[in-house]
Amino acid sequence: MTTLAITAGPFRFLGVLNEAQCPLTCAKIREALPFDGQAIHVRWSGEAVWAPLGDLDFGVPYEDATCHPAPGQFLLFPGGKGKVSETEILLAYGPCSFASKAGPLAGNPFATIVSGLDKLKELGPMTLWKGAQTLKIELAEGATQAD
Template identity: 55%
Template sequence: MTIATTLTVEIDGVRFPARFETEAAPMTVAAVRRILPYEQRIIHVRWSGEACWIPLGAHDFGLGYENATSHPAPGQMILYPGGVSETEFLLAYGPVAFASKAGPLAGNHFLTITEGLDDLARLGRETLWTGAKTIRLTEAGGIAA
């Protein structure tokens, strides 16, 4: 028996089911779980392509790299643990080459939205044109056989 964990990612009132990537990024998932429920404003990226981000400044989650990628797929959320650039969350809604003004970066893929990618892309484009939106991450767990 394993614990099946699902999340809801809510952006501007639109809810998306998601899952933690627990096996691939256990330390990052544990760090994010400690801050749930999480609510913040999400803004469009400047360098990386079709994604939105939450800048976290000098926040230190105490993490290194695990399950790191520079090219998250639509619906994948990564945590950049800091170093060359500031700590941040990034949520891809289209093609992404994760970078900062200092150059290419990689972040820990820890969460995947499982449904509603068309709505996610629409909200991403809206964020580009109309500005910041509220994002909320909440967890609901259960038992799976």
């Protein structure tokens, strides 16, 4: 099991890659780590933050894609150039129905937060009312799911 260290705004979380569920997506995400970006509040999806990635193409198909991620679940929308919406990472912090101005979207659930879930309810409103927050996802060195 691959453990991730996630920093979103002032909060730290531990997560795991969902390698059995989305093996191709997780392999590409691992190659892209560490990820440093900005999370902004979603516009159409409910209680979630997202990191827009523009035309970045991970070259992955849909894997067990969902429109309704659970709180603490990360999705990768493998959009890219010429697609209905841009590539993005979404993190749900509450009820969420993943969508864009073009309508419903589905994303690959590549990771799940396993430690610090209680802080997600603070991250969401902070991002909504105070603006973009830093988002860093990296491999957790020496961390386990029990940490």
